[in-house]
Amino acid sequence: MLTPPPAAPAGPFSGLLRAEAHRFLARRSIRVLLLLALAGWVTALVVSLVAFETPTPERLAEARATQQEQIELADQGREQCLADPLRPADVAPDDWCGPPATADQLPLSLFLEPEPFSLSADGTTGAVSVAALAAALAFLVGGTFVGAEWSTRSMVALLFWETRRPRVMAAKLLVTAVAAAVLGLLAQALWLGLATLLQAVVGDGVTPPAGFWSELLGTQGRGVLLTVVGGLLGFGLTNLLRNTGAATGVAFVYVAIVENAVRALRPAWQPWLLTNNAAALVLPDGLTLYLGDRVDAQGAYQPVEYLLGSGQAAVFLTLVTAAVVGVGVVLFSRRDLH
Incomplete structure (x- = not known):
């Protein structure tokens, strides 16, 4: 009996990208998350206009x-x-x-x-907070995107059309990264618009100091990078567990329990915590960590401080994201799907 020839692969990679982008935009859960985020922005605008006064x-x-x-x-x-x-x-x-x-x-x-609202005092702080919220939202969006593929079993059906699994995963990851970057840019643009409006309507009238705008825009740029990291981590973790709820639960347990336990029991390990690195990435001057006490030459206890810079944090988060995503891609390429 003759062995049938392998199935011909689908068309060019651009076609696969278009299909994944359409699949991403068609997800109802993603639309709901984005609408909730927009409603949150409107609520923040109304509350801020009421809370501040020139x-x-x-x-x-x-x-x-x-x-x-x-x-x-x-x-x-x-x-x-x-x-x-x-x-x-x-x-x-x-x-x-x-x-x-x-x-x-x-x-x-x-x-x-x-x-009054102060653009000089609150502009950069607000950009940091928006970056954290956008990264959390991107984590949910990335996880929902691939989690829906596993829950509806469309992941298996897709492989009948495109048999090359690494190409499938590459397309999904690229769509997730671009969507997270757009989400991060949109979130920071909305914050900049909100802050400018508040300064004009209920602001303190103080002109921002020299270097303010470069610091603010730099913070926002790093916030977009953090949003991309959040989206890819959500995608990678969900792809490993094949379930959005499980991935969200694991992330919650890690942030709420594991990291707090490390801070209490092993403070010297704090430079390796994800949330500390996320904060250090976005903050203009990095994050200063308290790692415990040491005894000096006079026998007195002195606090040990460690400055976690944005460059170090970016490298660490990139390596962690690459590891989580990479393991998921390797397993997806090798294990049986059913």
Whole structure:
């Protein structure tokens, strides 16, 4: 009996990409997630317009007077501390009594109720928060995309049309990465628009300092990268477990239980935690971690700090993502599907 020839592969890779993009956009669960995210943005806009208020000249003058009064009271307390005869002589004055009070330590916004929105103070912080939310959403989207393929068994049916499994997985990964990048860009653009609107309507009227925009845009760019990492991790983990709910549960247990246990029991391992690296990637100055105490030459305990930079975090997250996705691709290419 003659062996039948192997099935001819499907058309070019671009056709496979178009099919996967159509499949991605047709997923109802993904549409629901995106609509919920858009509803969240609208809610944030409404709440922010109600919560913030541009101060009148009278309120500004009153707040400045209160601020100056508090600075003077803090300085008086510091002078009394410095004059205290019981103050240890071997401890620096600023370490024992604190540094002189300044307006930076007691910002004017503390004395305004309701306070105005400050693009200078809140712009970068908001971009970091948006990056975290977008990465979590991308994780769910990536997991839902491939999880639906396994739950509906369309993954097996697809291989009758395209028999080359690595090409199938490459197309799905590329669509996931592009979708996550678009999601990250859209989320950061929406935040920039929201922050600009709030500054114009209920802002403090302060001009951002030099270097503000480069820092903000750099943070947003790294936030887009984090969103792509989140999408690919969600895809890779779900592809390994073949179930979106299981992948989401594993991620929740890791973040809520495993990482907190490591922080409590093995603080020196903190540079290898995913959420710490995610935060270090996006934060402008990286993330400073407290790794415990060490005994110095005088026998005193000194805190051990470690600066986790964005470059190191990017490399670590890339390696972890490549490992999770790579294992899933290898297993998909070799194991039997039924």
